[in-house]
Amino acid sequence: MGHGELRGVVALDGPSGTGKSSVARKLAAALGARYLDTGAMYRAVALAVLRAGVDPADAERVAAVAATADLVQTTDPEASTTTLDGTDVGAEIRGPEVTTAVSPVSAVPEVRELLVAEQRRIIAEALEQVGGIVVEGRDIGTAVAPSAELKVYLTADAHARAQRRSRQDAASGRAASLDQTLADVRRRDDYDSTRAVSPLRPAEDAVELDTTSLDLPATLAALLELVEDRGLRVAAQPTGRVGG
Numbered sequence: 001m002g003h004g005e006l007r008g009v010v011a012l013d014g015p016s017g018t019g020k021s022s023v024a025r026k027l028a029a030a031l032g033a034r035y036l037d038t039g040a041m042y043r044a045v046a047l048a049v050l051r052a053g054v055d056p057a058d059a060e061r062v063a064a065v066a067a068t069a070d071l072v073q074t075t076d077p078e079a080s081t082t083t084l085d086g087t088d089v090g091a092e093i094r095g096p097e098v099t100t101a102v103s104p105v106s107a108v109p110e111v112r113e114l115l116v117a118e119q120r121r122i123i124a125e126a127l128e129q130v131g132g133i134v135v136e137g138r139d140i141g142t143a144v145a146p147s148a149e150l151k152v153y154l155t156a157d158a159h160a161r162a163q164r165r166s167r168q169d170a171a172s173g174r175a176a177s178l179d180q181t182l183a184d185v186r187r188r189d190d191y192d193s194t195r196a197v198s199p200l201r202p203a204e205d206a207v208e209l210d211t212t213s214l215d216l217p218a219t220l221a222a223l224l225e226l227v228e229d230r231g232l233r234v235a236a237q238p239t240g241r242v243g244g
Contacts, residue, residue, distance in 0.1 A: 004032020005233050006132025008149035009123060010223075011140035015189050015200060017161025018154035019211050023219045024136040028077035030224065031134075031233065034126040035077035038137035038144065039102075041115050043093035044071050044084045046101040056101040063110035071118075075126060075133065103188055107195040112143075119144050132232070138192055141203035150230050152223065153202035156212045161185050 028035035126133035141151035162182035192200040
């Protein structure tokens with residue numbers, strides 16, 4: 001398998017509803033790079049906790065569940081999958097129960113230590129195999145890949161983010177009122193930005209990009225320009241389909 005056009009790591013951080021997942025996939029696909037959704041990994045652990053009947057606030061038991069969960073996250077931007085104990089849980093981890101549980105679960109230090117180690121392994125593998133990877137989450141530039149060649153912190157007005165989440169939920173058949181979604185967005189913002197371990201915040205050297213008034217193509221164009229400006233895009237070598 002040949003290398004794609006991206007050289008290095010693009011770290012995309014920011015709160016929910018800023019368009020991270022959609023634009024990260026598009027960016028990785030456009031550059032022949034791999035794509036890592038770290039949020040899906042935390043959601044999968046939260047699902048494992050719920051399946052085990054463990055209180056997400058019980059840090060000790062949550063850590064024990066995380067240590068034994070069989071979690072696999074693939075990195076093809078065209079077909080990224082999340083499997084738990086051999087089963088694809090990509091749809092289930094987006095449900096309201098997991099959305100409520102993921103913040104306290106992801107705040108457990110042992111969970112973060114375990115998943116950050118796995119995320120770094122995946123990043124190293126992608127760099128070796130195809131030359132570049134787009135990684136999205138909440139602590140990529142500050143904790144997972146602090147030496148990333150490009151760090152971008154996506155922001156957007158809370159109401160705009162809630163509207164986007166509501167549209168995504170409706171498209172996936174998950175019913176939720178805009179008011180409820182807005183409350184969930186603000187709850188996660190508060191929880192993620194005030195947790196003791198790897199709080200949500202931009203890296204000191206991150207470029208901040210406000211997507212409130214940007215649609216997906218405009219956001220993608222802005223990111224591609226940043227990649228070009230950093231000299232991270234090179235002529236692609238012959239390559240097959242990105243897998244992993």
